[in-house]
Amino acid sequence: MTEEEQIDRIRGHKARLGKKLVILGHHYQRESIIGVSDFVGDSFGLSASAASQKNAKHIIFCGVHFMAESARVLASPSQRVFQPNLTAGCPMADMADIDDVEVAWESIQQVLGSDAVIPITYMNSSADIKAFCGRNGGAVCTSSNAGRVFEWALDKGRKIIFFPDEHLGRNTANALGIPKRQQILWNPNLPNGGNSIEDIRNAVVTLWKGFCHVHTHYTVEHIREARKRYPNCKIVVHPECKDDVVAEADEAGSTSFICSYVEQAASGATILIATEVNLTTRLAHEYPDKTILPVSRSLCHNMYRINPGNLLYTLDNLGKVNEVFVDPEVLEGARLALQKMLELAQPID
Ligand code: SF4
Structure with missing residues (x-):
C-alpha cells in the first residue's frame, strides 16, 4: 500500500468513527501524521485535549510513550488510549528509573530529614516517576511552567529534587537566580549521587543526571x-x-x-x-x-517511529492492539502530581 492509500484508509476510519475517535499528534511528528491529527500540540496540551473530548472512546496518541501514559492518566476510565508503536519511547524519560529514584530519595532524606525536599518531575518522565512525586507531595511541570512550579516549592521553604532533565532544571534554577554552587547534579551510578554530605546540605536544587540528546546536540x-x-x-x-x-x-x-x-x-x-x-x-x-x-538538524528518532502504516494498523484493529495501560496504583499517584501542576499554573496549550 502506498502512503497515500494508507492516509485514505485512515481518513475512512475517521469518517466512520466520527467523534468516538480522537487522534493526537505531537509537534515533533512527521507531516503525514500531523495531517490526520485532530489536535496538534505539546504533551500536556494534547493530554488535556483528550480529556476534554468526553465523547471520544478511543484516543490514539501519536507521540512517545510517556505522553500516551499521561493521556491515559488524565482520560476518564471509560476512554481507551492507544499508541501506534509501543516501542516509541523517550530515552530521557528512561534515564530516571524508579528504583534509582527511591535510593536517591532515601539518601537525601538521611542527610536532610524527611520534610526538607519536594520532588518535581518534568512531564517527560514515566508514570512511575510522576506517581513517586505525587505520593511525596510533589508535582509535575512542563517546560512552560517549570519556573512557577519551582517557585511554589521554594516558597514553602523546601529544597527541590528535579527529574529527569538536568538542563531544563538548571535553566529554570538559573532563571530564578539560584547560584550554581547551590545546584548539584545527582548521578544515580555513584554513592550519594557523586556528592559530599556538605554539597547535599547546601544544595537548593538537586538535578537528576538525564538529558535529551535531540537538544544537547x-x-x-x-x-x-x-x-x-x-x-x-x-x-x-x-x-x-x-x-x-x-x-x-x-x-x-x-x-x-x-x-x-x-x-x-x-x-x-x-x-x-x-x-x-x-x-x-x-x-x-x-x-x-x-x-x-x-540552527542545525536534530531529529527525534523515537517520534519518527510513528508512521501512517502503524497508525492504520492500530485503526484496522482498533481495541485489539497497541493499547496503553497504567497500573491503577501508579495512575492515582501520577494523577495527584499532574493535578498539583494544574492547581499551580495553567500551561499555555
Ligand atoms: S525530543 Fe528528546 S525529550 Fe522529546 S521524546 Fe525525543 S528524546 Fe525524549
Whole structure:
C-alpha cells in the first residue's frame, strides 16, 4: 500500500468513527501524521485535549510513550488510549528509573530529614516517576511552567529534587537566580549521587543526571556559526538545551513559546531555532513570509517511529492492539502530581 492509500484508509476510519475517535499528534511528528491529527500540540496540551473530548472512546496518541501514559492518566476510565508503536519511547524519560529514584530519595532524606525536599518531575518522565512525586507531595511541570512550579516549592521553604532533565532544571534554577554552587547534579551510578554530605546540605536544587540528546546536540559553536551566516537573525532555543547554549541565544522557551515567537515575528524576519527539526520545518512551511531555519538538524528518532502504516494498523484493529495501560496504583499517584501542576499554573496549550 502506498502512503497515500494508507492516509485514505485512515481518513475512512475517521469518517466512520466520527467523534468516538480522537487522534493526537505531537509537534515533533512527521507531516503525514500531523495531517490526520485532530489536535496538534505539546504533551500536556494534547493530554488535556483528550480529556476534554468526553465523547471520544478511543484516543490514539501519536507521540512517545510517556505522553500516551499521561493521556491515559488524565482520560476518564471509560476512554481507551492507544499508541501506534509501543516501542516509541523517550530515552530521557528512561534515564530516571524508579528504583534509582527511591535510593536517591532515601539518601537525601538521611542527610536532610524527611520534610526538607519536594520532588518535581518534568512531564517527560514515566508514570512511575510522576506517581513517586505525587505520593511525596510533589508535582509535575512542563517546560512552560517549570519556573512557577519551582517557585511554589521554594516558597514553602523546601529544597527541590528535579527529574529527569538536568538542563531544563538548571535553566529554570538559573532563571530564578539560584547560584550554581547551590545546584548539584545527582548521578544515580555513584554513592550519594557523586556528592559530599556538605554539597547535599547546601544544595537548593538537586538535578537528576538525564538529558535529551535531540537538544544537547546544540552547542555554542552552532549558535555562533548561525550568527555569522545570518547576522540579523534571532535565535530561539528550547530549555532542554545546555545552559551555555541558552545564554548565547536571544530567547529560550517551550515548544509553545517557540511557536508563538515565530507567529508574532514581523514578516521578513529571520529566525533560527534549536529544537526538533520536524517542528522547525513545519513552522517554515506555515510562515513562508519569514525565514525559519534550524540552527542545525536534530531529529527525534523515537517520534519518527510513528508512521501512517502503524497508525492504520492500530485503526484496522482498533481495541485489539497497541493499547496503553497504567497500573491503577501508579495512575492515582501520577494523577495527584499532574493535578498539583494544574492547581499551580495553567500551561499555555
Ligand atoms: S525530543 Fe528528546 S525529550 Fe522529546 S521524546 Fe525525543 S528524546 Fe525524549
